[in-house]
Amino acid sequence: GQQLNQSPQSMFIQEGEDVSxxxxxxxxxxxxxxxxxxxxxxxxxxxxxxxxxxxxSNGRLTAQFGITRKDSFLxxxxxxPSDVGIYFCAGQITGGGNKLTFGTGTQLKVEL
Amino acid sequence: GAVVSQxxxxxxxxxxxxxxxxxxSLDFQATTMFWYRQFPKQSLMLMATSNEGSKATxxxxxxxxxxxxxxxxxxxxxxxVTSAHPEDSSFYICSARSGAFSYNEQFFGPGTxxxxx
Numbered sequence: 729g730q731q732l733n734q735s736p737q738s739m740f741i742q743e744g745e746d747v748s749x750x751x752x753x754x755x756x757x758x759x760x761x762x763x764x765x766x767x768x769x770x771x772x773x774x775x776x777x778x779x780x781x782x783x784x785s786n787g788r789l790t791a792q793f794g795i796t797r798k799d800s801f802l803x804x805x806x807x808x809p810s811d812v813g814i815y816f817c818a819g820q821i822t823g824g825g826n827k828l829t830f831g832t833g834t835q836l837k838v839e840l
Numbered sequence: 841g842a843v844v845s846q847x848x849x850x851x852x853x854x855x856x857x858x859x860x861x862x863x864x865s866l867d868f869q870a871t872t873m874f875w876y877r878q879f880p881k882q883s884l885m886l887m888a889t890s891n892e893g894s895k896a897t898x899x900x901x902x903x904x905x906x907x908x909x910x911x912x913x914x915x916x917x918x919x920x921v922t923s924a925h926p927e928d929s930s931f932y933i934c935s936a937r938s939g940a941f942s943y944n945e946q947f948f949g950p951g952t953x954x955x956x957x
Contacts, residue, residue, distance in 0.1 A: 731883055763948075770844075770933050770948035771884070816883060825897070826872060826937060828946065830883045 732817055732831035740837045741807055749815060749834040750801040757819030760793050760800040761828070766813045774815075775802070809838050843867055844936050846949035853924055854957055861919045861952045863934030869914035870936035874946065875907075878931040890917050924956040 732753045741747055751760070759778055763771035775786050777793035777800060784791055790803045800817055817831035843866040853859050863873055872891050876884040888904075890896040890911035898904045908920040917936075921928055931953050935946040 768931075768951065768953070770846075770935075770951045772948070773945065776945070825889055826946070827874070827886055827889060828884075828935075830885075832883050 732819055732829060734815075734817055734831040734834050736834060737832070738835040738837070740839060742839050743807060743809060745807055747804040747807050747811070747836060748801060749836075750799060751817030751819075751831045752799045753819055753829075754798070755819070756797040756821075757829075758797070758822040759820040760791070761818040761820065762789075762791050762800070762802045763816045763818060764813045765816060765833075771816060804836075807836075807838050809840060811836055812838050842945075842947045844870075844934065844947045844949040846932075846934060846952050848952060849950065850953040850955070852955045852957065855925050856923055858920055858922045859924055859954060861921075861932055861934075861954075863917045863919070863936065863949055865915045865936045865938070865947070868936075868938045870917075871914065871939050872937050873911055873917040874935045874937075875909060875917075875919050876933045876935070878933060878951075880931075884933060887919075921954065924954070926956045929954055929956045 732751050734751045761776050762774045765771040775791040780797050781795050782793040788805045815834045818828040845864045847862045875887045877887050878884045886899050887902045888896045888898045890909045892911050892914050896909035911917040931951050933951040935948045937946045
């Protein structure tokens, strides 16, 4: 099935640094979602975006829905050790059976 | 609220046997449940969508006779992996959504690790 491309694939950063990752698609989506998954667990929703151009924050996390509807980015400010995990974007099409198409994932490792 | 559970959390079985995985919405009624499969270091891939009381819709390439899905009630869906083989070893994750929540949000279960020997 289709996957969304995420970059970078992985990143190793210092505690306190800001992090940026993005997600691109060849198709248009009506909703963009960002999830975090820790080892052996299901994904947990971080931010949901419903309008092109929308910029939404959740604590230290900020995400934007690209104007073209084909991309989104997620920023994490002042990273801390518990930010470690895999971050997935997901796109959803209205009326498409509510199915989610997941990105390839960005693995974040934080160095103390 | 909006908690989804899965049982078992991990299972090991012999090749050729069948394994049933349960997905339950604990505090809401799930009109739709989704089943995903995730191989190590890979993303979640949707296997099928099930609506309560009707047959599941499978994604292309997913064998419906091998992965039997039953969504008999608004709080329970089951995935049965029939005649499991080592290549079926994976992390199976379900999600559930309810029309009562805005924006069609899906709530994910904690996953089931299947190992086929």
